[in-house]
Amino acid sequence: xxxxxxxxxxxxxxxxxxxxxxxxxxxxxxxxxxxxxxxxxxxxxxxxxxxxxxxxxxxxxxxxxxxxxxxxxxxxxxxxxxxxxxxxxxxxxxxxxxxxxxxxxxxxxxxx
Amino acid sequence: xxxxxxxxxxxxxxxxxxxxxxxxxxxxxxxxxxxxxxxxxxxxxxxxxxxxxxxxxxxxxxxxxxxxxxxxxxxxxxxxxxxxxxxxxxxxxxxxxxxxxxxxxxxxxxxx
Numbered sequence: 001x002x003x004x005x006x007x008x009x010x011x012x013x014x015x016x017x018x019x020x021x022x023x024x025x026x027x028x029x030x031x032x033x034x035x036x037x038x039x040x041x042x043x044x045x046x047x048x049x050x051x052x053x054x055x056x057x058x059x060x061x062x063x064x065x066x067x068x069x070x071x072x073x074x075x076x077x078x079x080x081x082x083x084x085x086x087x088x089x090x091x092x093x094x095x096x097x098x099x100x101x102x103x104x105x106x107x108x109x110x111x112x
Numbered sequence: 113x114x115x116x117x118x119x120x121x122x123x124x125x126x127x128x129x130x131x132x133x134x135x136x137x138x139x140x141x142x143x144x145x146x147x148x149x150x151x152x153x154x155x156x157x158x159x160x161x162x163x164x165x166x167x168x169x170x171x172x173x174x175x176x177x178x179x180x181x182x183x184x185x186x187x188x189x190x191x192x193x194x195x196x197x198x199x200x201x202x203x204x205x206x207x208x209x210x211x212x213x214x215x216x217x218x219x220x221x222x223x224x
Contacts, residue, residue, distance in 0.1 A: 032210045043116075043202050043215035044155075089155070091213075098143055098162055098209050099170070102155040 004033075004092045004103045012109045019077040021106045023090035028071060034100070035064060035075045036089045044089060047075070077108075085110045115139070116216035118203050124222045131190040133219050135203030144186035145204040145213060146170075146178060155202065161186055162209075193223045 004025045013019050025033070031052040036044035048059045050066050050073070057064050063076040077084055087105040094101035119134035137144065145160040147170075157170030159178040167178050175197060179187045186205075190197055200220050204213040 034212050036215075041217075043204075043217045046212045046214060049212055093210070094157070096209075098160055098168070098206075099157060100213060104152075104154045 003027075004090050004101055008106055009104065010107045010109070012111060013080050015080060015082060015110050015112050017080055019075075019080045019084070019108060019110075021075045021077075021088050021090075021108065023073050023075075023103055025071050025073070025090075025092050027093065028068070030071075030092045032093060033064070033066065033073050034091045035062075036091065036102075037084075038087045038089065038105070040086075047088075080108075080110050082110045082112060084108060116203055116205055116214055118201075118216040118219050120219050121217065122220050122222075124224060125190075125193050126224055127193060127195060129190075129193045129223075131193050131221070131223075133188040133190075133201055133203075133221070135186045135188070135216060136184050137186075137203075137205040137214075138184065139205065139207070139214075140183065141205035141207050141214075142183075143206045143209065143213075144180065145206075146176075146186065146188045147202045147204065148172070148199040149202055149218070150199050158188065195223050197221065198223045 034049040035047045038044045050057045050064045061078045066073045091100040091102045115138045117136045146158045147155045161167045161180040177189045202218045204215045206213045
């Protein structure tokens with residue numbers, strides 16, 4: 001079945017540095033991906049999404065890159081701040097038009 | 113902004129009780145979802161609904177049922193609560209398929 005997975009369960013960066021969180025997926029037909037941020041005690045919050053007809057999409061301080069050749073996507077956070085500390089999930093199609101499958105999450109810790 | 117509201121943040125129930133978890137969304141979304149989130153297992157889909165009175169089983173429906181009598185409200189029912197149903201329960205909604213799912217802040221349910 002479809003799967004998405006993150007490469008690292010934890011990532012620690014210094015405040016002000018750029019962060020890169022990576023994700024791989026298994027189904028080459030997957031056409032839509034989403035990144036979520038989950039802070040402690042809260043539900044996942046939508047950050048940015050990308051469709052397979054794009055290689056790159058930018059938001060506010062975030063960029064998502066999609067490499068369909070190697071079935072890999074990444075979330076880049078520019079000038080990481082303490083408020084960016086959270087668990088980050090990638091999600092992709094889950095076998096039907098309605099379902100998503102989620103990666104396990106990467107815990108990002110920002111050190112002052 | 114999309115608002116998904118779960119009726120309780122914390123809930124403690126006893127084994128064998130019938131438990132109702134309520135979720136309301138205010139954006140006229142077609143699709144609604146119930147997940148549970150456990151350490152090391154990530155987000156797992158219990159049930160979803162793509163229309164009023166319609167429901168589909170997710171990946172782990174055993175021990176649960178759902179109800180969607182109105183478009184904005186999706187209820188999760190634990191027919192006879194058991195200790196292995198202690199978990200964080202997250203509700204989500206999306207406008208259409210292949211659209212971001214937006215999450216509530218979760219209900220942390222403890223079954224004693």
